[in-house]
Amino acid sequence: MFVDQFERKFSYLRLSVTDICNFSCSYCLPDGYQCHYQHQPLSLAEMTRLVKGFAANGLSKVRLTGGEPAVRKDLVHLIEATANISGIETIAVTTNGYHLPQHIQDWKNAGLNAINISVDSLDAPLFKTITGHDRLHEVLQGLEMALDLNLKVKINAVLLKGQNHTQLPLFLDFVKKRDIAIRFIELMQTGDNKSYFDRHHLSGNIIKQHLDKQGWKQLPRQVTAGPAVEYIHPNYQGKIGLIMPYSKDFCSSCNRLRVSSQGNLHLCLFASKGHSLRFLLQRDEQQAELISHIESLLYQKEKTHYLQDGYSGSTYNLSMLGG
Numbered sequence: 001m002f003v004d005q006f007e008r009k010f011s012y013l014r015l016s017v018t019d020i021c022n023f024s025c026s027y028c029l030p031d032g033y034q035c036h037y038q039h040q041p042l043s044l045a046e047m048t049r050l051v052k053g054f055a056a057n058g059l060s061k062v063r064l065t066g067g068e069p070a071v072r073k074d075l076v077h078l079i080e081a082t083a084n085i086s087g088i089e090t091i092a093v094t095t096n097g098y099h100l101p102q103h104i105q106d107w108k109n110a111g112l113n114a115i116n117i118s119v120d121s122l123d124a125p126l127f128k129t130i131t132g133h134d135r136l137h138e139v140l141q142g143l144e145m146a147l148d149l150n151l152k153v154k155i156n157a158v159l160l161k162g163q164n165h166t167q168l169p170l171f172l173d174f175v176k177k178r179d180i181a182i183r184f185i186e187l188m189q190t191g192d193n194k195s196y197f198d199r200h201h202l203s204g205n206i207i208k209q210h211l212d213k214q215g216w217k218q219l220p221r222q223v224t225a226g227p228a229v230e231y232i233h234p235n236y237q238g239k240i241g242l243i244m245p246y247s248k249d250f251c252s253s254c255n256r257l258r259v260s261s262q263g264n265l266h267l268c269l270f271a272s273k274g275h276s277l278r279f280l281l282q283r284d285e286q287q288a289e290l291i292s293h294i295e296s297l298l299y300q301k302e303k304t305h306y307l308q309d310g311y312s313g314s315t316y317n318l319s320m321l322g323g
């Protein structure tokens with residue numbers, strides 16, 4: 001198992017499969033995707049070797065993210081290749097839901113178990129304002145299909161002051177009869193969004209206070225769980241989760257490593273740089289060297305991020321790394 005010097009264990013990999021995205025979320029890519037460099041993502045073979053290397057050292061969960069993973073034409077093959085790797089129990093995708101109704105059955109057939117769909121608002125005009133796309137209907141249609149296919153479904157919603165922060169009742173209504181979890185993610189400052197962050201960041205405590213008042217109860221944290229805090233209510237089938245990266249001790253439960261689509265290991269979402277692994281993904285015989293290289297890099301993983309000091313490392317926006 002990959003372990004760092006603070007005894008944190010890493011059984012979960014977030015693999016970004018592309019930097020490219022077709023949405024223009026106001027907090028992430030307000031001007032849409034701009035190509036700043038020669039985009040040459042890891043190939044299917046390189047990604048498969050990467051996941052095999054991690055799995056040989058205790059990895060059990062992989063999330064394919066982006067940019068928008070669905071823009072990658074071979075995504076279904078990536079899901080299949082990953083799902084077939086011994087030791088991988090959960091294969092998940094995080095998506096903006098673009099063309100989800102067309103894809104979801106194929107992804108499920110390829111071995112997908114879980115899906116996080118980003119829905120920052122359940123109000124169509126506001127969804128369009130935030131994402132730049134009038135596609136709420138399509139996204140929700142894909143979500144219902146994912147539920148019918150018995151996939152584990154979560155909604156990601158970035159909490160935005162002055163935009164969706166007053167829409168908690170709509171979200172609560174949505175989980176009343178649906179077995180899904182909605183995760184409210186506090187807006188994070190990245191290299192590109194400083195003034196947006198200052199205007200729209202809001203602590204997740206505002207949601208916590210509403211939930212407490214309405215009788216929602218916090219679930220006990222599992223030792224192996226990630227940083228989300230989850231709430232349940234007897235009258236609701238679904239759950240509400242809060243991801244509050246600015247809260248104290250957020251990093252103590254970190255259980256994930258990230259690899260960019262360029263093949264760089266990022267020890268934290270807000271690390272100052274990524275470490276190239278691509279050169280160790282060229283032949284199957286390099287697996288032992290890959291594992292020992294990752295082990296040695298892990299010793300550089302810091303105890304916490306410095307987001308609260310306004311330091312967002314080398315991450316200009318989360319489409320570079322997948323959130």
Ligand code: SAM
Nearest residue numbers: 066067068094095096118156187188318322323
């Ligand atoms: N394009 C896909 C999507 O939107 O689901 C996958 C990549 S996206 C970077 C992954 C998640 O990060 C999304 O739920 C998105 O809302 C979230 N995200 C992006 N920028 C963020 C920021 N600055 N703060 C908090 N969450 C952010």
Ligand code: SF4
Nearest residue numbers: 021023025028096319
């Ligand atoms: Fe694209 Fe996801 Fe960023 Fe929105 S949050 S612009 S969908 S990468």
